[in-house]
Structures are given as C-alpha cells and as structure tokens.
Amino acid sequence: MAASASDSGLTPAQEERPRVLTGAASPGEEQYDPEGSGVRGTVRNADGSAVARAAVTLISQRGRQIGRSVAHADGSYVLDAPGPGSYVLIAGADGHQPQASTVVVGDVTLNHDILLTGTSRLTGVVRGSADGQPVPAALVVVTDVRGEVLATGRTGRLGDFTFSELVTGTFTLAVNAPGHRPAARPVEVDGQGVTRVEIELSAGARVHGTVRAVSGPLQDARVSLVDAAGNVVASSTTGEDGAYAFTDLDAGEYTVIAAGYPPVASALHVDGPGVDDFDIELRHPDE
Structure with a gap:
C-alpha cells in the first residue's frame, strides 16, 4: 500500500531510497553512499563499559527499516538517515535488555548514546533441611519489590532451578513443595553473571x-x-x-x-x- 508523507516527515520516494548500512555487513550485502544526516553514539553498560557487537537499528515511525549498524569494540555506532525527521532507534545485545527510543534528527548528525541494562541468571538448588536431600518438583516463584510475579518454574530431579534474563535488583524468591513448609527469602541480583542461591525447606x-x-x-x-x-x-x-x-x-x-x-x-x-x-x-x- 502506497504511503503519502510518513510519520517521520519523509516522502515515499525518500523512504524507498536505499539506505546506508553502517558497521558489520553480511556477506554479499550491498553498501550505498551516505546521504543526509544521521545518528551516532556509543552503546554502554550501566557501569560505563562499552557493549561491543550491539545491534542498532533505525526505523521510521511507520516501521520501515532505515539503517542498521553493529557497534564496534569501543561501543561506537553510526547510522545514516535520509533527512531530518523523527525516527525510532532500537538497540539490543546478548545478555542485555533491548531498548527502543525516539530520536529527532536534524540537518546535522545527532549524538545519541545508548545505555543497555545487563541481564543475569538466577540459579540454585532446593534441599530438605532435615536430611539435605534435593527436593524435586518444588514450585519456585520470583517476584519484584511490588509483588509482581516475574518468573515461575519447578525444580528438577536434583532440586535445581534456573531463571535467565533477570535485570539487576532485589527480588523475592518463594519456594513451595508438598510435605514441606513454604519458604521465602530476598535475593540480590547484581549486574551480568550468575547469582547462585540455596533454599532449605523444613518438613x-x-x-x-x-x-x-x-x-x-x-x-x-x-x-x-x-x-x-x-x-x-x-x-x-x-x-x-x-x-x-x-x-x-x-x-x-x-x-x-x-x-x-x-x-x-x-x-x-x-x-x-x-x-x-x-x-x-x-x-x-x-x-
């Protein structure tokens, strides 16, 4: 379906024009000469370190891809835009929460740094307090400070459990199993990596x-x-x-x-x- 002026302020001809794909390109991917202004910046973690190989995509307000870039080792990226207008910038990387933001591009290149929040894994084991034996099929629930459930699961044969892609913060870990008293404890998840806990259930x-x-x-x-x-x-x-x-x-x-x-x-x-x-x-x- 043909569009008139898009939400980004571009004409249909501008949106259809080939865009520059800056950064790492797939084999055989065609490159075009840059036209117009664009967006550049650095992708970093909450601790200020660079996020290499982060994927950064620029799309129009109608969802059409304008450009794509892969951040360099120092976290820097550059994306070209066909002209002034409002765009959506999407960034994502392994082990991080994806982020989308609106950017307004003018006649000159816009400097826009991106902050990605790292995700962590929460893993542990549930044991009986009397004998220290693993408790299989126990229900494990993770809630945030507002009491909202973020993840649920059951322990394996060895009483083990794992939750991936948790952001940094304080959570409540609640465990319940037949024949045992329920237990709950606070868990602090710090940055990227694995947080390990051990829960004991009383009969x-x-x-x-x-x-x-x-x-x-x-x-x-x-x-x-x-x-x-x-x-x-x-x-x-x-x-x-x-x-x-x-x-x-x-x-x-x-x-x-x-x-x-x-x-x-x-x-x-x-x-x-x-x-x-x-x-x-x-x-x-x-x-």
Whole structure:
C-alpha cells in the first residue's frame, strides 16, 4: 500500500531510497553512499563499559527499516538517515535488555548514546533441611519489590532451578513443595553473571482427626490449635464427618481445643394459653 508523507516527515520516494548500512555487513550485502544526516553514539553498560557487537537499528515511525549498524569494540555506532525527521532507534545485545527510543534528527548528525541494562541468571538448588536431600518438583516463584510475579518454574530431579534474563535488583524468591513448609527469602541480583542461591525447606507436620459426640461425628464444631505460648496458630470447623486437619506445622508442643456452638440467651415473653413460636440460631462468633 502506497504511503503519502510518513510519520517521520519523509516522502515515499525518500523512504524507498536505499539506505546506508553502517558497521558489520553480511556477506554479499550491498553498501550505498551516505546521504543526509544521521545518528551516532556509543552503546554502554550501566557501569560505563562499552557493549561491543550491539545491534542498532533505525526505523521510521511507520516501521520501515532505515539503517542498521553493529557497534564496534569501543561501543561506537553510526547510522545514516535520509533527512531530518523523527525516527525510532532500537538497540539490543546478548545478555542485555533491548531498548527502543525516539530520536529527532536534524540537518546535522545527532549524538545519541545508548545505555543497555545487563541481564543475569538466577540459579540454585532446593534441599530438605532435615536430611539435605534435593527436593524435586518444588514450585519456585520470583517476584519484584511490588509483588509482581516475574518468573515461575519447578525444580528438577536434583532440586535445581534456573531463571535467565533477570535485570539487576532485589527480588523475592518463594519456594513451595508438598510435605514441606513454604519458604521465602530476598535475593540480590547484581549486574551480568550468575547469582547462585540455596533454599532449605523444613518438613511440615500435619495433624488431623475427628470430633465426636455421644451420637457420633459432630459437625460444625470449632477446633483451635494453640502453641506453647498461648497463640492460636490455626482454627478449623468440622465437616459432616466431624473431621478437621492442620498442615504446615512446625515441630513443637500444641494444645487442641474443640467446642460446639457457644450458648445463646434471649428474653422470651409468653402470653396466655396457646403455642408461641420461638426459633433459636446458633453460630460461631465470627460467622
């Protein structure tokens, strides 16, 4: 589909004109003489070091490729533009987060340095705290400081896990596995490279049972689990079979307290002969 004036301010003829491909070219790639102004600069890491072999591409606002360059050993690049206008500059390199920015080119070459953020790998192993054995199939979740999930995965047969392409920052690593208590810890990922961590999971104790009355299992009984300090660790309401269960418990001394509905007292006025209806509702205080 033919376009009139593009968003970059170029005529269709200008956009169709062959562009200069500056930097490393593929075998057999044709080179053209430079025309007009352009963009030049340096691609660097957050620590200021040059990013060699970074791919830098200049496109028009309509998405047409204007030029492509590969940064030299010192991180420098040069791209030619067909004329003044607004363009999009895209940069990317192995081990770095890609970046796109809008550049406005005038009659002279624009100096525009590019800062790429390096990515890192987070790898580690999950073990049981009691025996030190690997915990396979554990769910591992990485979240950022806002609590948003960035990556999830499961440990392998040897309890190992790996997450690639994480940017520098502080993250929370949460691990959960059947038969173990969940664990979470902060992880600091610094620059490029590999951050290694080891997570230990404690085996979670489980308590279950049945509350019975003389007539059989007692439904809707309130069961509370209290630790040695008197704190209510968990509470549960029995089902039709009178069963209750508590999971993911630390080893230690507990007290189990079971009770039916608390008593209800209501004032009642009876008027002469006949039958007066008076319904009573029993429930637990927090229902």
